[in-house]
Amino acid sequence: MDNAAWRLAGPEPLGHKGCCGYRIVARTDAFGGRISCVQSSMVPPAIRPRAGGSRRWRNLPIVALLALPLLGGCGDDTPGAAPEVRPVRVVTVEPRTGGDVVSLTGTVEARTEVNLAFRIDGRLTERLVNVGDRVTPGQVVARLDRQNEENSLRAARAQLNAARGQLVEARNNYQRQRDLLQTGFTTRVRYDQAVQTLQTIQAQVDAAQAQANIAENRLGYTELHADSAGTVTARGAEPGEVVQAGRMILQVARDDGRDAVFDVPPTLKDAAPADPVIEVQLTMDPAVRAVGRVREVSPRADPVTGTFRVRVGLADPPAAMRLGSTVTGRLELDGSAGIAVPASALTRAQGQPAVWIVDPRSQVVALRPVEVVRFDPARVVIGQGLVAGDVVVTAGVQALRPGQPVRLLGGQTAAADIPRTAGATAR
Numbered sequence: 001m002d003n004a005a006w007r008l009a010g011p012e013p014l015g016h017k018g019c020c021g022y023r024i025v026a027r028t029d030a031f032g033g034r035i036s037c038v039q040s041s042m043v044p045p046a047i048r049p050r051a052g053g054s055r056r057w058r059n060l061p062i063v064a065l066l067a068l069p070l071l072g073g074c075g076d077d078t079p080g081a082a083p084e085v086r087p088v089r090v091v092t093v094e095p096r097t098g099g100d101v102v103s104l105t106g107t108v109e110a111r112t113e114v115n116l117a118f119r120i121d122g123r124l125t126e127r128l129v130n131v132g133d134r135v136t137p138g139q140v141v142a143r144l145d146r147q148n149e150e151n152s153l154r155a156a157r158a159q160l161n162a163a164r165g166q167l168v169e170a171r172n173n174y175q176r177q178r179d180l181l182q183t184g185f186t187t188r189v190r191y192d193q194a195v196q197t198l199q200t201i202q203a204q205v206d207a208a209q210a211q212a213n214i215a216e217n218r219l220g221y222t223e224l225h226a227d228s229a230g231t232v233t234a235r236g237a238e239p240g241e242v243v244q245a246g247r248m249i250l251q252v253a254r255d256d257g258r259d260a261v262f263d264v265p266p267t268l269k270d271a272a273p274a275d276p277v278i279e280v281q282l283t284m285d286p287a288v289r290a291v292g293r294v295r296e297v298s299p300r301a302d303p304v305t306g307t308f309r310v311r312v313g314l315a316d317p318p319a320a321m322r323l324g325s326t327v328t329g330r331l332e333l334d335g336s337a338g339i340a341v342p343a344s345a346l347t348r349a350q351g352q353p354a355v356w357i358v359d360p361r362s363q364v365v366a367l368r369p370v371e372v373v374r375f376d377p378a379r380v381v382i383g384q385g386l387v388a389g390d391v392v393v394t395a396g397v398q399a400l401r402p403g404q405p406v407r408l409l410g411g412q413t414a415a416a417d418i419p420r421t422a423g424a425t426a427r
Helices: 057-071 147-183 188-220 268-272
Strands: 005-010 023-026 085-092 101-110 112-115 121-128 139-142 222-224 228-235 248-254 258-264 277-282 291-297 310-313 326-332 339-342 347-349 352-358 365-369 371-375 379-384 390-394 405-406
Touching: 085 352, 101 228, 101 248, 101 310, 112 339, 121 248, 139 248, 139 352, 222 390, 248 365, 258 326, 268 310, 277 310, 339 390
Parallel strands: 085 405
Antiparallel strands: 005 023, 085 390, 101 258, 101 326, 112 248, 121 139, 139 222, 228 248, 258 310, 277 291, 277 326, 291 310, 339 379, 347 352, 352 365, 352 390, 371 379
16 A cells, blocks of 8 residues: 555645635545545644655544545535336226126036935835936836835735625625515615615725725835936935935936026125126136026025025036036126226325326326226226326336336337227236
């Protein structure tokens, strides 16, 4: 390091004056700079360097500390830094031309599902179909143990035969009494007794016949038949179980139609138009489509989710829309006034919603209060505060301030004659 660390200059005019007219020129690497304005009277004589630079360089820090308060008063003739240009993304807004399109996810279900069950108690011995099998009308799908019912039928038929035998005897006795009464060889009392006996035995035969019919029917009830064509969707019992009358053995989805079933929030249920046309498409294959109308709306909300079960009857659904398939339903609500912008464009100004607007000519931003009509996680519908053609910032809103110049990402400019399409045009 140079031993002559600095030198003192007098009050002669300088090319660059500070606030005092004196200067100290420092040539040291320890501070790497130039002290441009220090009064010589402020430097104590004990630390002033002698001619030729014989004072050691270790006294330089003391001089620098004394000079720091005076540097603040020195003028700075350098011009101010240019304002920072922020990159942003924008959209050019347009009035809404139609209503909102709402999409919900649901499943395909049979329009009618029936539970097949036995009409009598018994032990299940056979279940001839399983879940997913096709059934036809009259097809036997399950059987119960027949032994008890067969014995009951035999007993009923035996009683019927006995009653019929008594009926033959009673009829013959009646005919004899009738003939004798006509010839005068019997009394009227005997004849009336024969008539009464005949009628009693006839009633017993009718009762025995009814019991035999019941026993025969119960024997037939040991077989469970499908009442219509369809597909088995569930089973409720396994062979070997003792089942009660009416217990579901199989559930069959009939082939008389299919529904798309959705769980609809109450706000959407109230906002939907009357008798709307619903477009339904397979979630996994949107090319498979069908249309339908609302067939049934549950009057009671689900106690857990708070949604309402809505069934949409599908008109001629394609075969690819199988039972249980996941579908997406699209419904267009009635149009309402306003302008839709991305939700990321919304900010706050003095506790009120606002958006940043880009001036197409000066390329600077300004904060404009708006009135929010409706919003969701993806977009916001603005009722007042925006007009067609406004350029709204959608990305970078957190780092902006009023009057700040911006640069549109992608090399685009917010020119006044930017072509616009229906809806908000992203940039």
